[in-house]
Amino acid sequence: MLTDGLAPQTPLHRVSAGVKLVGLAFLSMLLLPVGDWRILAGALAMIVVVYAGCGRVAMARLALLRPLLPLLVIVGGVQAASSGWHAGAVVTLRLLAMLLLADLVSMTTTMSALMEALAPVLRLLRPLGVNPRKMALAVALFLRFVPVLLARWRAREEAWKARTCRRVPPRLLAAFVADILQLADRVAEALDARGFDRSADDRPASPP
Numbered sequence: 001m002l003t004d005g006l007a008p009q010t011p012l013h014r015v016s017a018g019v020k021l022v023g024l025a026f027l028s029m030l031l032l033p034v035g036d037w038r039i040l041a042g043a044l045a046m047i048v049v050v051y052a053g054c055g056r057v058a059m060a061r062l063a064l065l066r067p068l069l070p071l072l073v074i075v076g077g078v079q080a081a082s083s084g085w086h087a088g089a090v091v092t093l094r095l096l097a098m099l100l101l102a103d104l105v106s107m108t109t110t111m112s113a114l115m116e117a118l119a120p121v122l123r124l125l126r127p128l129g130v131n132p133r134k135m136a137l138a139v140a141l142f143l144r145f146v147p148v149l150l151a152r153w154r155a156r157e158e159a160w161k162a163r164t165c166r167r168v169p170p171r172l173l174a175a176f177v178a179d180i181l182q183l184a185d186r187v188a189e190a191l192d193a194r195g196f197d198r199s200a201d202d203r204p205a206s207p208p
Helices: 017-031 037-053 056-083 085-107 111-128 132-163 170-193
Strands: none
Touching: 017 085, 017 111, 037 056, 037 085, 056 085, 111 132, 132 170
8 A cells, every 4th residue: 555656666756755745736736726717727738748658657647647537527617607608627627636746746755765855744743742753754644544445435426337237326325434444453553562652753752
């Protein structure tokens, strides 16, 4: 689960995790004020070109985003109903572009590199009682879990469609949520078994 990155090495793998995270934040901020769906569509096309440059394995990852399409359609539809189709298209394209950018970072960066890049920034929150190492792990786990959960949902959806032609029932979503909770428990147990709760950041300083 924690190594659900892109196996073939690409030029993006050689870029440091810190640079990629800063780039992700910068590009996301650039996309936020854009209100023209044509510009956003062009940006999305450029992101897909980057995926294509990473090889067929990277392009295959785009299929993992299929379960999110209904949600994007709903969000875009609500926005279109209230402010017109142009606003709906803008919101949908912007969310999809940001999602693909985040996945690019996730699939070309190891967990340890993500934690090392985030830890120095999160140390600024130490006076507020935040444990930098744990917070860095939480953010890195979130980035890693997104493709994992999408893959699990897709597997359940395809298994259901292989057995019946009916649409996905609500009970399948309930089973998926239960699966997520079990996965979270296993991850927590694995971290506890490795003594993460007793990390150096939590230990009291030894007396001089």
